[in-house]
Amino acid sequence: xxxxxxxxxxxxxxxxxxxxxxxxxxxxxxxxxxxxxxxxxxxxxxxxxxxxxxxxxxxxxxxxxxxxxxxxxxxxxxxxxxxxxxxxxxxxxxxxxxxxxxxxxxxxxxxxxxxxxxxxxxxxxxxxxxxxxxxxxxxxxxxxxxxxxxxxxxxxxxxxxxxxxxxxxxxxx
Amino acid sequence: xxxxxxxxxxxxxxxxxxxxxxxxxxxxxxxxxxxxxxxxxxxxxxxxxxxxxxxxxxxxxxxxxxxxxxxxxxxxxxxxxxxxxxxxxxxxx
Numbered sequence: 168x169x170x171x172x173x174x175x176x177x178x179x180x181x182x183x184x185x186x187x188x189x190x191x192x193x194x195x196x197x198x199x200x201x202x203x204x205x206x207x208x209x210x211x212x213x214x215x216x217x218x219x220x221x222x223x224x225x226x227x228x229x230x231x232x233x234x235x236x237x238x239x240x241x242x243x244x245x246x247x248x249x250x251x252x253x254x255x256x257x258x259x260x261x262x263x264x265x266x267x268x269x270x271x272x273x274x275x276x277x278x279x280x281x282x283x284x285x286x287x288x289x290x291x292x293x294x295x296x297x298x299x300x301x302x303x304x305x306x307x308x309x310x311x312x313x314x315x316x317x318x319x320x321x322x323x324x325x326x327x328x329x330x331x332x333x334x335x336x337x338x339x340x
Numbered sequence: 341x342x343x344x345x346x347x348x349x350x351x352x353x354x355x356x357x358x359x360x361x362x363x364x365x366x367x368x369x370x371x372x373x374x375x376x377x378x379x380x381x382x383x384x385x386x387x388x389x390x391x392x393x394x395x396x397x398x399x400x401x402x403x404x405x406x407x408x409x410x411x412x413x414x415x416x417x418x419x420x421x422x423x424x425x426x427x428x429x430x431x432x433x
């Protein structure tokens with residue numbers, strides 16, 4: 168067994184940590200960037216960092232929190248570097264030909280497209296709130312921004328999404 | 341949690357990366373693995389840096405000495421020139 172698979176200092180297994188946290192790391196990047204290839208690049212980069220810092224891992228929960236924080240930072244960096252794909256604006260999101268209903272995969276797709284049009288701060292706050300089920304205080308800690316800013320990002324984003332959905336004929340059940 | 345938040349949770353559920361992700365990351369991380377530099381190489385590198393720094397310092401010092409000599413020569417030449425000019429002016433009067 169090489170140093171890669173096992174950190175002798177801590178006993179934490181790199182492969183196991185990757186298996187446990189890969190979907191979280193990949194999904195943070197994927198839902199934020201909406202680009203599968205780029206999300207995999209970010210996830211790979213995040214796990215390289217884990218590999219370099221394996222000796223500092225204190226627990227699997229500690230590794231999870233650390234990976235989430237790094238994934239958030241790397242995803243934001245990747246979005247800022249991105250030039251090949253222009254940002255999608257709300258106007259570019261096509262109106263669905265039929266009205267999506269609750270539980271409809273079309274509604275999920277529409278929501279993901281609408282989230283992709285949000286500015287980076289609100290978009291990451293929404294990903295962490297609804298993908299990771301973090302409360303605003305935890306999001307503030309991960310994103311290193313004030314709690315009030317997180318709350319405002321989430322509230323404004325929800326208002327905006329409701330408006331956009333209402334305009335597309337999607338409303339409350 | 342209202343209907344929209346429920347839909348958001350479902351829309352933003354976790355996804356898996358493509359198949360073979362773990363193997364690719366493991367292989368790439370192993371390639372990237374940096375082997376620590378042996379102590380004697382570190383000592384040699386430190387010696388080279390110190391020598392290069394000392395050489396650079398010596399060259400700078402030599403440059404300063406040469407500059408001072410040029411400045412002194414210019415001051416002497418300037419003084420002599422002034423004296424000659426004063427003499428010529430006196431003779432003309």
